[in-house]
Amino acid sequence: MSPRISVARIFSRLNIGGPSIHVILVSATLDPSRFQSTLIVGQEGPTEGNMFELAARYGVRPVRIPSLGREISVWNDLWTTMVLWRWMRKARPHVVHTHTSKAGFSGRLAARLAGVPVIVHTFHGHVFDGYFGPVLTRMFILLERLLGRLSDAIITISGRLKDELVRRKIAPADKICVIELGLDLDAFLAVKGRSGVLRAQIGIDSETPLVGIVGRLVPIKDHRTFLQAAARVREKHPRVRFAIIGDGELRSALQAFAAEAGIEAQVYFAGWQKDLAPIYADLDLVVISSRNEGTPVSIIEGFASGRPAVATRVGGIPDLVQEGKNGLLVPPGDPVALAQGIIRIIEDPEMARLFGGRGREEIRARYGVQRLASDLGRLYCDLLARKGIRLQETGKSVDGMA
Structure with missing residues (x-):
C-alpha cells in the first residue's frame, strides 16, 4: 500500500x-x-x-x-x-x-x-x-x-x-x-416548490413575489445598491418583498438606509440561516449586487434550487450567469439596471421558470x-x-x- x-x-x-x-x-x-x-x-x-x-x-x-x-x-x-x-x-x-x-x-x-x-x-x-x-x-x-x-x-x-x-x-x-x-448540492437539487420557512418568518403568503440576496453584509457586496433597486421595484410592484439573508458589519447601517428609503416594511433582514435549501425554495429570484466576486456560492445554490439570477457583471460571475439563458447581468453600482432586471423576471414567470431550469441542469453536472x-x-x-x-x-x- x-x-x-x-x-x-x-x-x-x-x-x-x-x-x-x-x-x-x-x-x-x-x-x-x-x-x-x-x-x-x-x-x-x-x-x-x-x-x-x-x-x-x-x-x-x-x-x-x-x-x-x-x-x-x-x-x-x-x-x-x-x-x-x-x-x-x-x-x-x-x-x-x-x-x-x-x-x-x-x-x-x-x-x-x-x-x-x-x-x-x-x-x-x-x-x-x-x-x-x-x-x-x-x-x-x-x-x-x-x-x-x-x-x-x-x-x-x-x-x-x-x-x-x-x-x-x-x-x-x-x-x-x-x-x-x-x-x-443534494438538498438544493431536491427543492421542488415553496417550503414556507422564510415566508413564515416574513409573514407573507406563497403568491407574494420574494427577491433574495444571500451573503455577508460587507462593503464589497454593495447591498446599498440592492436596496436602492428595491425602492425602484416597489414603485412599480408594491407587493414585492425583499429578503437579505446574512449578517455582518453593515447590518445596522443597511437597516437605517432601508428606513430612510421608505422600504423598511418591504425588506426583511433574515440574518444567518443554518439550513439554506428551504430559504432558496421560498425565493422567486436570487440577486448579486457585488462590486467584485469570484464564483458566488449563492448563485450556484440558487441555480441548484431552480431559481433564476440577476447579478452584476464582475469577476467570475459571467462564467456562471449566462445572459438571457439562466439569468440577467447588469453593471455594478447601477440600481436602475438592477431594478430593471428584477422587474423583467418577476413580470415574466415563464422566463423565470426557464432560467431556473437551465441553471439547475448546468449546476447538476458542473459543480x-x-x-x-x-x-x-x-x-x-x-x-x-x-x-x-x-x-x-x-x-x-x-x-x-x-
Missing part, C-alpha cells in the same frame, strides 16, 4: 461564506485512503459568524491559529509565518495549499522556508478591485507576483479570473489552472464536490511527480497545467 499524501490546507478564517464551505468540503472529501488532510484556520471577526458546526458535521477538526485572521498587521503576519513554519517543520506535509490572500502570504512563505515539496494557492477572487486605494492595491499586486514565484501551481475558480491574473502578471498562464468550485476532490487530488499527484515524489498514481493532468 502506498503511503498517504499529507496535505496542509491553510485558510485565513472559517467565517460564514463560500470559501469556508469550499475548504471544509475539500478537507472532508479527499480520498482518506490516499490523502491525510489537515485544515488550519485563523480567527474570524466578531460579526462574521463561523462554520465550525458545518466542519464538525463533515468530520473536519480544524487546527486554530488565532494570529491568522483578516486584519493586516506586519508583526502579526510575521509571527503567524513563524508559527506555521514551526508546525510544518514538525508535521512535514507533502503539500501546502493556501486559500485567500492573508493565508496565502504567511502559508506560502512558511512552506518555502520549511522546505515543503509542493506549494499551491487558490484565488477564490482577488482584492485588486473595490477593496483598497490605488497605492495599497499596487502593493498587493506586487506581493502576489512575488508569492506566485513561490508557488508550484495557482488555482482559480473561473476562467475569467485566470485571465485577469495573467493580465496582471501574477503568474504565467501555464502555472495557473482552473478548478471550479464543488459543493454538496459536484466529488469532481472537485478528484481534480485536486490529481493535481497534487502531478505536482509531486514533477518533484520526483511518486506516492500515488497521477492519472490525467488537470486542465490548464502542462
